[in-house]
Amino acid sequence: MTSAGNRPVRIGLQLQPQHADYATIRRTASEAENLGVDIVFNWDHFYPLFGEPEGQHFECWTMLGAWAESTSRVEIGALVTCNSYRNPELLADMARTVDHISGGRLILGIGSGWFEKDYEEYGYEFGTAGGRLDDLGEALPRIESRWSKLNPAPTRKIPVLIGGGGEKKTLKFVAKHADIWHGFGDPEVVERKVAVLDQHCADLGRDPAEIERSVGVQSDDPAELGAKLLDLGVTTFTIGASGPDYDLDRLKTWIAWRDKING
Template sequence: MALLETPVRLGIQLRPQHVAYSQIRDALLWVEDFGADIAFTWDHFFPLSGDPDGAHFESWTMLGAWAEQTERIEFGALVNCNSYRNADLQADMARTVDHISAKGGGTGRFIFGTGSGWFEKDYDEYGYPFGTAGSRLDDLASSLQRIEERWGKLNPAPTRAIPVMIGGAGEQKTLRLVARHADIWHSFVGPDDLRRKLDVLEEWGQREERDLSQLVVSNEIGRRETDEVERLYESGVRLFTLGLDGPDWDFAAVKRWIAWRDAKNAD
């Protein structure tokens, strides 16, 4: 799939587990001041590592705070769980957070990252039906259509066309939703498989009659070494995400990958 050349961007996911909110806020402001492009949280109700019942904070409430606390950085969830909230409510929350983040008469900075959900403990503890992977994806398909329709009805409207990021790599349902709705596609697919996934996306784009040349391909850095990240770049990835755990946030890694980003963009 032919993608337009876009600058490399770096997103930092500040995992909202095992920390006080003040520590998340301080890390967020540091990440913004140091020059990261996007700050991400995640959308869960319990930690995903460490003590399963440890300290944890809810996503959308925190995103509203981030909208007010930051000035320049884009932000969002990597990714929102579609199952936890009514689709039209999600659209309204996204629009409101978008407006809160617009500073000095500019446009908002919110990115609507979303996915079908997977963490069964969240569902069981909060009383949501877990269903199946297929049923959750069908719900996501229905919700995305409703969200886009609601954005067209809200008064006031969003300050911009809110970018939609969809996470996942399933070829029959998820990638079709990416082709239909997404501005950003996020996955954990390795460089050896990424080209094939992009070919599948191109096929879905043709069937959906949508030009995907401006789709931003996103992937995680995680524990990957520089050579593997370089291979992801060569395969078309232009948004790289780095997850951090507090309270001892690895800011040295942020500095390293920002330097790598800047070198790529200077070429």
């Protein structure tokens, strides 16, 4: 089991860009920043994931470019970018550009994709889960290679977050390419995933402590759940909020818990 070590606890908000007008989304991102959140994520879909399936929705990366200008402190990123929707070299350039606009605050969150409606409506080949994972495995080194060729270069080593819990492929990609792993589940599930990730790191000769552990949480009482996840090396906790109104009460509770833990 990997210890959290000296890594501080961080709190993220996944500001889901569904069922709301953009003015409300922008205002909520600013409110979250003012509350002291560490990261504001959106997601990379073209339709709502729940609620009215044809409800209001906005695109991910153009929004990140706008957030790069409308925020000043928080890190920003997608939780997560769908690898299928953009050529890897283009995505690398987009990430580099948002990195510069934001003054070095971008996290490149990426995953293999899963929401079939997005693919069908926008003309992408859905294929199979295994095929999409293979595509992600091919894209990651291409993204890294393109960053090394861009002029100007990124402002920093852009952190790569890989989302998913697949034990044979996804967690192996995390061990090889990621700075942050993002998963879901109760502590028992997370404990298994962390053990698998640690073994992949050992196989590759990488120190697993280099990889930040991030988990999506839904509890309104962080004390018990947070303590259990901290024991597993998780230090980043992300709360989701959906439109139209974006209730941030749960986020405030987790921020207060973070401040108590970090001292």
